[in-house]
Amino acid sequence: MNLVPLDLDRDLELLHGWVTHPRSHYWGLQGAGPERVRDEYRKIAENPHHHAWLGLDDDGTPLFLAETYDPAHSELAPHYAVRPGDLGMHVLVAPPTRHRAGVTSAVMRAVLDFCFAQPGIDRVVVEPDVRNDAIQRKNAEAGFVVEKDVPLHDKTGRLSFCTRTAYAMSAPHLQPAAMEFANRRLIAKAIAEFSHERLITPTHEEGDSYRFGDLTFTAQRFALEHWVVDADSLEGGPLDALDFVTGLRETLGIPEKLLGTYLEEISATLAGSAWKFTHRRETADDLVHADFQTIEAAMTEGHPGFVANNGRIGFGLQDHEAYAPEAGQPVRLRWVAVRKDASLFVTTGDEREHYLAEFGADTLDRYERTLKARGLDPDDYRYLPVHPWQWEHKVTVTFAADVARRAIVPLDEGDDRYRAQQSIRTFFNTDRPERHYVKTAIAVQNMGFLRGLSPKYMRATPPINEWVKSLVDSDEELRDCGFSVLRELAAIGYTGDAYHRTGTPSVYTKMLAALWRESPVPQLADGERLATMASLVHRDRDGNALVTALIRASGASPAEWVTAYFRAYLRPIVHCLLKHDLAFMPHGENLILVFENHVPRRVFMKDIGEEVAVMNDQPLPAEVERIRIDVSDEIKELALFTDVFDGFLRHLAGILAVDGVLSESEFWGLAGDCVRGHAKDHPDLAGRLDLFRPAFAHSCLNRLQLRNTLQMVDLTDQASSLIFAGELANPIAVSG
Incomplete structure (x- = not known):
C-alpha cells in the first residue's frame, strides 16, 4: 500500500462518498454536501500542522483516507503532556465494494508504517470516539494503549498511544482468531495426511462423519486414500495442533531427541499460517488476473503433503516479515568477494561476462574499486551473492576469521530488488525480470533440511542442466508439448574455510554458496502469463480455490x-520416463505453468541439478554421471505414481471434486486417457513400464520427516531413503 497527498480537485467525489457513507458515522460528516467536505479538507490543506493522505491499494486503487497532525497544535494539547516525536493519526477505510478479509488490519499497518517512517517520530497518538469499539480493537491489535477519555469538540475521545517499540512487538497475527484458524487447518491437514500414510485410522460414524480420539469432523474420501477434512467441522476439545502432535508422538514414531525440533516446525507452520490469515488478502478471483509474483506471494499452504511444511527455524518475526515469500517484500542481496583460490565457480560461459550480465558494468567497476581501495587485486577475487540473513547471522560469525583475513570481502548490497520465492532461498529479480533467479544458501531449518548449498555438489550442476536441456530440446514430443527446463547456468561456492579443510561434509560446508537459474520471463510469448503450479491447489482464506476460479474464467x-x-x-513426465528413463521431482513448487486465456498450455521445469535422475545405462558425460541411479522398474514407476499422482494430482482431484467442478472418476479418467494417448502415439515405448498396474508401493513423505526432521533423505541416494506403507490402488488402472 502507498500513501499520497490528498488532491481535492482529483479526489473530492471519492472523498465525499467515503466520509458521508453510513459506515463512516464516527467521522462526523453525515449528511454533508460536497462543498462542506471541500471546506473541511481545504482547512486541513492550509494548516501546516495537519495533512490528509489518500491511501492506495497495491494495484493503485484508492482504499483509505488517512490524516496526520501535530498534537501540540491540536485540541489534544491541553489534555496531555505532548512529547517531541508525537504524531496524531486518523484513518478511514473506504466502504467495501466486495468481501475482502483483513483489509482494515492491513490498512492500519500501512498507516503506522507510514507514520513511523517520518523522521523523529517515536509515538503515534489517536483519539477515537469512545463508542467506536471496532477501531479500538484494531488499535489494541497494533499496540496502542489507552491513556484516558478526553472531551473534544464533537465527541468524547479515547486518548491512546502506540510507541515505535510497542508497534514492532505487536505481532498482530498472533491473535486468538488467527491462531484458531491456523490450528483448525493444521489439525485437519494432519488428520488427512497421517490417515493417508496409514499412521492413524479415524473411525467412520455415519455419512461423512468421523471421529478420531475426542475429535469429531466431517470428511470426504477419494482415490489414493486421499482425505479432505472440513476444518470448520472439527469439534470435541481444545484445538491445539502442538498438543495434537504431542499426543501422537509414539504413534507417529518421532524420535524423542527430535520431538522438540518437529514441534518447533509445527509451531512455525502455525505462526506462518496465522500471518498469512492476517496479512494476505488476495481472493481466488483476484489471483486469476494477478501477475506471477503476486501469485507466488499469495500461496497459503506450502507443500500440500507435508504437515510441518513452513518451519523456517532460525527466522525471527522481523526476518519473516522481511524475507518470507508471503511477505512479498523487496530484498537486495548482499555481495561479497571471495578469493578464487579459496572458492569454485562453474558456468557454461565466461565468468566475467556472467557478472556483467547479472549486475552490469557500473556495479562491477564499483566492486573492483572497493577491492583496490583495500589494497587487494580484483583479479584474485570472484563475486558471490549472500542472503541478508545469512550475512548477519552466519558469515560474520561462523566465517569471521575468513572475513578478517580478506578471503571473504564484504562489498555492498546489490542494486536490483528481488522477491523471495516459495523455496525461501530463491529470489526473482523484480527490477529486471529477464535476469536470472539467484538461489542462495541459508542456514534455516525448513521442512526436513537445513537449506544450504554444497559447493562440491554444485560443481556438476551447470553441466547436468546443459545435458538435460539438450536432451529435452532435441525431443520432438517434448517440443510439441511445450515442455522445457529452466537451466541452472552458474554456481559459486566458498571452500577456503576451516570446515572444508576438515574434509568432513557438514552443514557448515554448505553455508556460503549460490547458483543462478534462467528466468522464464524472456521466453514468454504475447498473451502468455506465469504461475507456480502450486497455485493449482491454493485456497484463499475464505476457502475458494484458485483452480476453480481459473476454469470458470x-x-x-x-x-x-x-x-x-x-x-x-503429465504427458511430458510420462514421455521422459518411458523414452529416456529420466525422472524429475515435478511437485507444485518445481513447475511454472504458462497460461493462455487462463488455460495451462505449457510448463517450465526447474530445480534440475538436485532433483533429476537417469535410471538406465545410457552414456553420460563424466561430469553428469552423478545423476545416474540403478533402480528396479517398480521404483522407476514411482516417478509417476508417487511424485505426480500421489504427490500432487490427488490434491488437485480432491479440490475439483469437493468444489463440484469435476468428479474424481472423470479426473482420473482423463489422466488415464493422457497416458494411453501417449502410448498410442509411441507404440515403440509400449510395455517398457507398467503404468496401468493395479497397485503401486505407497511411499510416504511425512514418515520421512517424522523419522528425521533434520535430514529427511540422503540426497546422494534418495531411493534407499524411501519409507513404504503397503500399496495404493492405481487410479488410472480402472479408467477408460
Whole structure:
C-alpha cells in the first residue's frame, strides 16, 4: 500500500462518498454536501500542522483516507503532556465494494508504517470516539494503549498511544482468531495426511462423519486414500495442533531427541499460517488476473503433503516479515568477494561476462574499486551473492576469521530488488525480470533440511542442466508439448574455510554458496502469463480455490481445461520416463505453468541439478554421471505414481471434486486417457513400464520427516531413503 497527498480537485467525489457513507458515522460528516467536505479538507490543506493522505491499494486503487497532525497544535494539547516525536493519526477505510478479509488490519499497518517512517517520530497518538469499539480493537491489535477519555469538540475521545517499540512487538497475527484458524487447518491437514500414510485410522460414524480420539469432523474420501477434512467441522476439545502432535508422538514414531525440533516446525507452520490469515488478502478471483509474483506471494499452504511444511527455524518475526515469500517484500542481496583460490565457480560461459550480465558494468567497476581501495587485486577475487540473513547471522560469525583475513570481502548490497520465492532461498529479480533467479544458501531449518548449498555438489550442476536441456530440446514430443527446463547456468561456492579443510561434509560446508537459474520471463510469448503450479491447489482464506476460479474464467469446460493441463504437465513426465528413463521431482513448487486465456498450455521445469535422475545405462558425460541411479522398474514407476499422482494430482482431484467442478472418476479418467494417448502415439515405448498396474508401493513423505526432521533423505541416494506403507490402488488402472 502507498500513501499520497490528498488532491481535492482529483479526489473530492471519492472523498465525499467515503466520509458521508453510513459506515463512516464516527467521522462526523453525515449528511454533508460536497462543498462542506471541500471546506473541511481545504482547512486541513492550509494548516501546516495537519495533512490528509489518500491511501492506495497495491494495484493503485484508492482504499483509505488517512490524516496526520501535530498534537501540540491540536485540541489534544491541553489534555496531555505532548512529547517531541508525537504524531496524531486518523484513518478511514473506504466502504467495501466486495468481501475482502483483513483489509482494515492491513490498512492500519500501512498507516503506522507510514507514520513511523517520518523522521523523529517515536509515538503515534489517536483519539477515537469512545463508542467506536471496532477501531479500538484494531488499535489494541497494533499496540496502542489507552491513556484516558478526553472531551473534544464533537465527541468524547479515547486518548491512546502506540510507541515505535510497542508497534514492532505487536505481532498482530498472533491473535486468538488467527491462531484458531491456523490450528483448525493444521489439525485437519494432519488428520488427512497421517490417515493417508496409514499412521492413524479415524473411525467412520455415519455419512461423512468421523471421529478420531475426542475429535469429531466431517470428511470426504477419494482415490489414493486421499482425505479432505472440513476444518470448520472439527469439534470435541481444545484445538491445539502442538498438543495434537504431542499426543501422537509414539504413534507417529518421532524420535524423542527430535520431538522438540518437529514441534518447533509445527509451531512455525502455525505462526506462518496465522500471518498469512492476517496479512494476505488476495481472493481466488483476484489471483486469476494477478501477475506471477503476486501469485507466488499469495500461496497459503506450502507443500500440500507435508504437515510441518513452513518451519523456517532460525527466522525471527522481523526476518519473516522481511524475507518470507508471503511477505512479498523487496530484498537486495548482499555481495561479497571471495578469493578464487579459496572458492569454485562453474558456468557454461565466461565468468566475467556472467557478472556483467547479472549486475552490469557500473556495479562491477564499483566492486573492483572497493577491492583496490583495500589494497587487494580484483583479479584474485570472484563475486558471490549472500542472503541478508545469512550475512548477519552466519558469515560474520561462523566465517569471521575468513572475513578478517580478506578471503571473504564484504562489498555492498546489490542494486536490483528481488522477491523471495516459495523455496525461501530463491529470489526473482523484480527490477529486471529477464535476469536470472539467484538461489542462495541459508542456514534455516525448513521442512526436513537445513537449506544450504554444497559447493562440491554444485560443481556438476551447470553441466547436468546443459545435458538435460539438450536432451529435452532435441525431443520432438517434448517440443510439441511445450515442455522445457529452466537451466541452472552458474554456481559459486566458498571452500577456503576451516570446515572444508576438515574434509568432513557438514552443514557448515554448505553455508556460503549460490547458483543462478534462467528466468522464464524472456521466453514468454504475447498473451502468455506465469504461475507456480502450486497455485493449482491454493485456497484463499475464505476457502475458494484458485483452480476453480481459473476454469470458470477460461470459458473452457472443466474436462477441456484438465485435458490441456495434462498435455502440458503429465504427458511430458510420462514421455521422459518411458523414452529416456529420466525422472524429475515435478511437485507444485518445481513447475511454472504458462497460461493462455487462463488455460495451462505449457510448463517450465526447474530445480534440475538436485532433483533429476537417469535410471538406465545410457552414456553420460563424466561430469553428469552423478545423476545416474540403478533402480528396479517398480521404483522407476514411482516417478509417476508417487511424485505426480500421489504427490500432487490427488490434491488437485480432491479440490475439483469437493468444489463440484469435476468428479474424481472423470479426473482420473482423463489422466488415464493422457497416458494411453501417449502410448498410442509411441507404440515403440509400449510395455517398457507398467503404468496401468493395479497397485503401486505407497511411499510416504511425512514418515520421512517424522523419522528425521533434520535430514529427511540422503540426497546422494534418495531411493534407499524411501519409507513404504503397503500399496495404493492405481487410479488410472480402472479408467477408460
